[in-house]
Amino acid sequence: MMKLSQVHPVFYYTRIYQKRMFRFTSNLLQYKKFARVKKEETFLYTCKKHQSILHRKLGDTSPQLQDNKVVNLGIAIQQLDGILIRPGELFSFWHLVGQTTKKKGYVEGLQLSRGGVKTGIGGGICQLANLLYWMALHTPLEVIERHHHSFDPFPDDKRVLPFGSGASVFYNYIDLRFYNPTEYTFQTHVWLTDKHLKGAIYSDKEIPVSYHITEKKHYFLKKNGKNYRKNEIWKTVIDKKTGNQVREEFLIKNFSEVKYPIPEELKNEGVST
Numbered sequence: 001m002m003k004l005s006q007v008h009p010v011f012y013y014t015r016i017y018q019k020r021m022f023r024f025t026s027n028l029l030q031y032k033k034f035a036r037v038k039k040e041e042t043f044l045y046t047c048k049k050h051q052s053i054l055h056r057k058l059g060d061t062s063p064q065l066q067d068n069k070v071v072n073l074g075i076a077i078q079q080l081d082g083i084l085i086r087p088g089e090l091f092s093f094w095h096l097v098g099q100t101t102k103k104k105g106y107v108e109g110l111q112l113s114r115g116g117v118k119t120g121i122g123g124g125i126c127q128l129a130n131l132l133y134w135m136a137l138h139t140p141l142e143v144i145e146r147h148h149h150s151f152d153p154f155p156d157d158k159r160v161l162p163f164g165s166g167a168s169v170f171y172n173y174i175d176l177r178f179y180n181p182t183e184y185t186f187q188t189h190v191w192l193t194d195k196h197l198k199g200a201i202y203s204d205k206e207i208p209v210s211y212h213i214t215e216k217k218h219y220f221l222k223k224n225g226k227n228y229r230k231n232e233i234w235k236t237v238i239d240k241k242t243g244n245q246v247r248e249e250f251l252i253k254n255f256s257e258v259k260y261p262i263p264e265e266l267k268n269e270g271v272s273t
Helices: 009-029 063-080 093-097 126-136
Strands: 045-053 090-092 108-113 116-121 142-145 177-179 186-192 196-203 209-223 226-239 245-258
Touching: 045 126, 063 093, 063 108, 063 126, 063 186, 090 093, 093 126, 126 186, 126 196, 209 245
Parallel strands: none
Antiparallel strands: 045 196, 090 177, 108 116, 142 177, 186 196, 209 226, 226 245
16 A cells, blocks of 8 residues: 555655654754764774775766765765764764755755655765764764665675665654764764765774674575565674674664666575575
8 A cells, every 4th residue: 555655746745844843853852962063183093994985887877966976975074074972972964964955055966765766956975874874883882873775776886885784864854873872982084085985983082892894694586576685784893902702793684675687796696586
């Protein structure tokens, strides 16, 4: 049975408005908990650094949309660079970035929405959410809200992270949020180069453990005439002094419809029909 929001665009946008208002009201009640203070001086201890390529082949989409994405990222990172996440504070992607509008300089970019690839103002900044989420997994920060698309739109191109280790964001109720339950203060830094979006999370004190993220049970399968992709993502906590494993934690189970033909080189690697 179709949802009312799927019947007509009017219902769809009405539902979006309702969800945004509900999240806005919820945010007011938590306002004092949100991380918002910045510090230019970088903390001494590095928790995790990472970078992602700015221009990737994404099916037959226009290269101009990739250029537009870089414009959008350049605006968004200004709100996130140098943010402190102090003990008891909550990092919210949208609370910091705000709505992506033309007035702020955002332009048309790629968006994944309602089971397909579309364009929209501010499109492409999911890459920033992906980066932040991946780095946060390598810290003691608790990810309390993270969303992932239910479909895989493009074949892998220069992908270095496990499938499904990204984060989808849509203003303001599909958010990326971390909570700091520790005695440490963390600091985010994000910046652009000619070829990469780069980021780092630092801490004010040295963390006694490190984190390693691994992918398990990755394979493609066919069901009811459609292709799907599955995997699991796990976190291993390692004691820095001894090098011993402290524990292993299950993080995510992904199951997404694949919108492209299964690559030939992967058809003999865990493909199930």
